[in-house]
Amino acid sequence: MFPMLRQILRNGIVTEPAPDADIALRVTAQRLSEAMLAQLGRALVIRHVDAGSCNACELEIHALNNPYYNLEALGIKFAASPRHADMLLVTGPVAKNMEIAVKRAYDATPEPRLVVAVGDCGCTGGIFGESYASCGRVANVIPVDVCIPGCPPTPLQLMQGILAALAADRKQAEQE
């Protein structure tokens, strides 16, 4: 027990301040009301869906939970089931073999479900594109709210995109 405590104390808290939302990553107008965003902003649950990535996007999503980014401290956590989720975080081009599974995960997510497409692959189909085996970008299969480009996007870019899904649109924000 003592070596563990010593190690924890020696390293202290390394968590860095969270970045701001990058509203430019939104691809649709904000559908959610101010009141709902305020709720979600403090307790968002994400279901990650790998629709056919190369697995490097997953490495960066894992990193979100490391002590530097500490996503959970923002009230954002990952769930094991889409039924418990407010947001789907989808990586990869959607492989043809994953098309049904992705649609089912979307259908199982309660409204108002937010969808964030991750990586160049999720945004455009990326290097894999569309083919007999790939449906291409996530938006070809389910509606998408935010696109986070990058190959893979860094954890900071991921946070900016996830927060963008929870941010009011600029116009909406300006009016208030």
Next chain:
Amino acid sequence: MESQTPMQFLNQAIEFEALADHAVPTYAACVDEAELLAFCDAAHAGGRRIVALWGSDERNREARLGFALHVAFDLAEGLACLTLPLSAEAPVFPDLCARFPAVNRMQRAVMDMIGARPASGDVRPWLRHANWPADYHPLRSDVPDTQHATQNEEYAFVRVEGDGVHEVPVGPIHAGIIEPGHFRFSVMGENVLRLEQRLGWKHKGIERRFAGMGLGEGVCLAGRVSGDSTVAYAWAYSQAAEAIGAVAPPPRALWLRALLLERERIVNHLGDLGYLGNDVALAFGLMQFMRLKEDWVRLNARLFGHRFMMDRIVPGGVTVDLDDAGAHAIFTQCEALESELRTLKNIYDEHAGLQDRFLTTGRVTPQLAKLLGVIGLAGRASAQHWDLRCNHACAPYDQLTPRIAIERNGDVAARAQVRFTEIKESLHLIRKILREIPVGEVRCEVRSEADKRGLGWIEGWRGDILVAVETGTDGKIRRCHCHDPSWQNWPALEHAVIDNIVPDFPLINKSFNLSYAGPDL
């Protein structure tokens, strides 16, 4: 070029041609069915193994040709690739599973992609999931790249019968941040009687995508077959491209490649050790190792411009160099990691709860590992002495002389121990590289040549990766096959979980940490 005298191996009367300009000695031969089967027997008797098995459509090369099956063997002398021509009308090849059970899924993938099938044995589809017709073979050169209607597949799982046996289906979407795959457990109470995997969900047509790409272009795609092994894939691909272009990269480039590869090994081992702790409820372990991993990838980004070093290895060399300040930063980081690792290793070793879950869990005995042909990290944890860096050391590993990490227990604890040992060894290798790296250029030009083949072979962190490239008459890629070591090791996981309890599956699975994207292609 001087003409090579033909070579023979394993006392077989097959004449091999030595392929020039390969980083590891590589030989090729055209064989008939009887010769292939006899060679398999001899290789099996000699304790050798099949590295990869794949198919190709040769009809667009020459009208009289049909299809071909390629089987690459790991021999004491190097890599030997046997090619069996198959007829255009009825392409059938002998089932090689009796000697090498690990080729089962590779044979089925050949059937799906090329339309050549094994003469007997398991002929269930593998990469095809009812989302394109059974007679559509995407790697045939005369079929269009079109989408078909998506359907639900009825896959013929093997049923376990008996009182009280029930099935637990898991996936394709799993309950964590993991790649998709389907696991069908047959359980009795808590005990797993049988696990059957159904993979192929991530198949996104990579091999078809390669066709027609320029030799230089292909490396980006190869580096995205399995993103956690991007360095290893890019290096193996580049070796193949350099063999085609008949060039050797400058020595400094090779040393830098080894630096990147060992850094990639450490990144992945750190992550796995963290998640192994997490899977036995030691969140402390996860947080500590994830912090170390983040430090490591941040230095990658600072020195090499990418956290996972994607696209830094290219045919002809590397796109990055290292100055004294960079070398110093790496040195310092190695020292720091070594001391932290000592602390964490002691904590893992002394933690009774963790050891209780790790020890004897998910065992693959050395005998079973040999029978199944388990390779790479998981193989070494079951006393299988496969590590290309030691057995077929290409430059600069011939000068770095790494020590192989061997454990005998084949359980979760052994696979964790191999990771600890390998991180330590990689830290040693990295410092050796920094001390001894030659000065000079880091990149040379590679020009493609028409109708040529090249093979690249690199020990990634999971195991050995093979990339085979063939160019067409226009010098562009005609066929590129990337082979992930997970092909061989997935079946071992099915055996490792037998008689374990279902709740230990995530831990056992993590201890292998096999790739889905790599073999799904």
